[in-house]
Amino acid sequence: MKRNVLIASALALGLAIPLGASAKFESAGDEDVRFLALGPAGMKINGKASDLTASESGGKLKIKVPVDDLKTGIGLRDKHLKKYIKSDTHKTAVLEVDRSKLKLPGDKKTVTGSATGSLTLAGVTKPLKITYKAKRTGSDFHVQGRATVDIRHHDIEVPCYLGVCVDPEIKLKVKFKLRDK
Amino acid sequence: MSFRCLAKSFVRLGPPLAALVVFAALFTWAEPASAYTWMIRHGYGGCNVCHADPSGGELLTAYGRTQGDLILRMRYGKDNLSAQSSATESESTDSFDDFDDFDSEPKGKEAGDDDVSKAKAGKTDVEDLDETDAADGDKKKKKKKKKKTPDEAASDEELSASDSDNPGTGFLWGLIDLPDALLLSGSYRHVSLLKGGEFRNFPMQADLYGQLTLGSIRIGGSVGAARVPAGSPHARGAQITSNQGEEFNAISRTHWVGFDFGKSRQVTLRAGRLNLPFGVRIPEHVMWVREVTRTDRESDQHHGASISYNGSLFRGEAMLVAGNYQVNPDRYRERGYSMYVETLVTEPFATGVSSLMTFSAADVITLEEESTARGTHGVFFRVKVSEPVVLLFEADALHKSRRELGYVAFTQLDYEPVQGLHLGATGEILDKGYKPEESSVPGIDVPRVAGTGKPRLGGWLTVDWFFLPQLELRVDAVLRQEDPFLLMGQLHVYL
Numbered sequence: 001m002k003r004n005v006l007i008a009s010a011l012a013l014g015l016a017i018p019l020g021a022s023a024k025f026e027s028a029g030d031e032d033v034r035f036l037a038l039g040p041a042g043m044k045i046n047g048k049a050s051d052l053t054a055s056e057s058g059g060k061l062k063i064k065v066p067v068d069d070l071k072t073g074i075g076l077r078d079k080h081l082k083k084y085i086k087s088d089t090h091k092t093a094v095l096e097v098d099r100s101k102l103k104l105p106g107d108k109k110t111v112t113g114s115a116t117g118s119l120t121l122a123g124v125t126k127p128l129k130i131t132y133k134a135k136r137t138g139s140d141f142h143v144q145g146r147a148t149v150d151i152r153h154h155d156i157e158v159p160c161y162l163g164v165c166v167d168p169e170i171k172l173k174v175k176f177k178l179r180d181k
Numbered sequence: 182m183s184f185r186c187l188a189k190s191f192v193r194l195g196p197p198l199a200a201l202v203v204f205a206a207l208f209t210w211a212e213p214a215s216a217y218t219w220m221i222r223h224g225y226g227g228c229n230v231c232h233a234d235p236s237g238g239e240l241l242t243a244y245g246r247t248q249g250d251l252i253l254r255m256r257y258g259k260d261n262l263s264a265q266s267s268a269t270e271s272e273s274t275d276s277f278d279d280f281d282d283f284d285s286e287p288k289g290k291e292a293g294d295d296d297v298s299k300a301k302a303g304k305t306d307v308e309d310l311d312e313t314d315a316a317d318g319d320k321k322k323k324k325k326k327k328k329k330t331p332d333e334a335a336s337d338e339e340l341s342a343s344d345s346d347n348p349g350t351g352f353l354w355g356l357i358d359l360p361d362a363l364l365l366s367g368s369y370r371h372v373s374l375l376k377g378g379e380f381r382n383f384p385m386q387a388d389l390y391g392q393l394t395l396g397s398i399r400i401g402g403s404v405g406a407a408r409v410p411a412g413s414p415h416a417r418g419a420q421i422t423s424n425q426g427e428e429f430n431a432i433s434r435t436h437w438v439g440f441d442f443g444k445s446r447q448v449t450l451r452a453g454r455l456n457l458p459f460g461v462r463i464p465e466h467v468m469w470v471r472e473v474t475r476t477d478r479e480s481d482q483h484h485g486a487s488i489s490y491n492g493s494l495f496r497g498e499a500m501l502v503a504g505n506y507q508v509n510p511d512r513y514r515e516r517g518y519s520m521y522v523e524t525l526v527t528e529p530f531a532t533g534v535s536s537l538m539t540f541s542a543a544d545v546i547t548l549e550e551e552s553t554a555r556g557t558h559g560v561f562f563r564v565k566v567s568e569p570v571v572l573l574f575e576a577d578a579l580h581k582s583r584r585e586l587g588y589v590a591f592t593q594l595d596y597e598p599v600q601g602l603h604l605g606a607t608g609e610i611l612d613k614g615y616k617p618e619e620s621s622v623p624g625i626d627v628p629r630v631a632g633t634g635k636p637r638l639g640g641w642l643t644v645d646w647f648f649l650p651q652l653e654l655r656v657d658a659v660l661r662q663e664d665p666f667l668l669m670g671q672l673h674v675y676l
Binding site: 047073 | 223224225226227228229230242243244247248251252260261262263264266267268269278280281361445446447491492493494496525528531
């Protein structure tokens with residue numbers, strides 16, 4: 001058993017180290033950014049963002065999402081959301097994670113893991129724990145990430161409208177494809 | 182005059198016109214109100230966010246009024262406030278608590294085909310990269326923002342100038358600004374019926390609703406007017422004046438005092454005349470699942486006390502039924518309980534169970550002068566099949582003294598091709614339960630007929646158009662076994 005673990009670890013390192021030492025990640029499409037806010041009585045606001053980009057520099061993977069075109073299913077709610085997150089002055093949400101903290105799968109393999117990065121939202125940067133799942137096909141990494149953000153940590157007021165308020169903990173789910181170039 | 186101008190003019194004329202119509206209606210007829218269970222398509226699994234009644238129906242909260250304007254009514258032309266202006270193409274079946282299978286990639290991706298399938302097709306990584314690069318190139322081209330034409334730019338400026346964060350959805354189209362503690366509304370329905378070659382045209386509902394909130398205490402209710410024939414199963418149960426002929430009667434469908442617990446009013450205790458908590462709270466009071474179970478919101482309310490809960494995972498209400506004290510004499514009053522529990526399994530799927538059991542010394546509908554135990558117990562669900570399609574279902578077993586076991590069920594498909602226009606198809610089945618009794622021929626029981634001892638089928642086709650703020654036009658074609666074809670049109674105004 002111990003031997004198997006050692007072999008597996010060696011194999012994983014053998015695959016991961018060259019990747020880690022090789023070229024940088026860039027986004028390669030397939031992006032899908034969703035968020036979920038919960039309200040009273042089972043109310044669920046399913047939101048969507050677009051135009052995610054990912055890049056790597058200085059050993060950090062940086063994921064950017066513009067926040068000035070978020071969609072929540074109702075136009076007026078979109079407008080309110082943008083005010084709450086101050087999208088006129090802080091147009092992008094940025095997540096940065098050290099590449100070294102990420103487990104990378106071998107070809108045709110899938111890994112899951114968790115890491116702590118830093119999220120900058122509404123101009124405030126705070127640590128954020130993420131869980132992720134990645135599958136490699138050749139030089140492409142198909143990535144899914146999940147996280148829960150407490151917007152109060154980013155100095156965002158809890159959104160309320162006509163007496164109906166949403167929970168400050170917002171769930172995020174992101175999918176995208178990275179290419180190792 | 183363009184349709185848009187016409188619509189605006191109508192909105193301006195609407196309040197006084199509607200007030201006049203309602204005033205006139207208060208001296209004519211009466212029937213039920215609205216609760217749109219297909220709102221689950223917009224992420225509203227529960228009811229008390231938009232309705233004063235914790236289980237839904239009738240009086241809207243301030244938030245509910247606004248949602249009615251943003252997601253219910255039709256929008257003409259471009260806007261940037263409504264639901265149609267913010268399509269999320271929500272793949273809400275995705276769980277936010279789990280990862281998805283990589284084999285079920287989201288549809289409509291702009292770049293990158295399924296690499297695994299390509300590999301299976303024998304393509305090399307080099308070919309793959311080239312193709313993907315080409316695709317990325319196309320994507321970048323697609324993402325370049327299209328330059329707006331002068332007309333489009335002008336239209337955007339007009340929208341920005343005219344947008345308000347508070348759509349005019351208050352009482353009487355926003356003409357009267359009410360204090361936060363007070364909710365007022367009303368509902369008027371005018372119906373035209375064509376049944377068996379006979380045409381009738383009459384006001385079907387004329388109600389005013391209100392609710393006063395004093396801290397955690399709420400006082401709510403409705404008053405209206407009704408005129409129905411003697412012995413009608415409609416309106417009589419809610420009348421508070423005692424005319425027995427075809428004169429007008431004042432009615433009150435609900436009146437109650439409630440106490441809320443929790444910051445989001447999750448728990449509410451109420452006492453008074455309440456809608457019976459049971460099944461899918463649809464507005465069609467003559468749908469068999471509501472009519473036969475005697476749980477419609479037309480006049481089937483009872484006095485009693487209830488406790489309701491509206492949480493994120495489930496909701497429900499249980500009521501101790503003390504009887505309908507607007508019906509006399511006492512032997513006709515049904516006493517027992519009524520309840521439902523619904524769980525929000527996932528965002529687009531909610532399912533629940535209902536149960537009702539009552540006892541009375543005589544039957545108020547069939548006028549059988551024998552003690553009667555009546556029960557109905559069933560299941561229901563609501564599911565968002567896709568963004569524009571919602572399916573509702575309810576099936577209930579029926580049992581009653583002196584009758585065999587019966588059943589009733591319905592399923593309704595609601596399709597909203599564009600915001601504000603609903604196309605519906607409903608199927609119904611009913612067997613109230615056979616009552617063995619001798620026919621006029623000694624030794625031979627009355628035969629089983631469709632609906633009593635045999636299944637009876639029905640079908641509805643519906644077009645429902647929320648064509649202007651607080652105005653609805655609806656047409657139903659109803660075909661039921663043993664009944665002539667019914668064509669029904671209604672104009673609904675809510676204040």
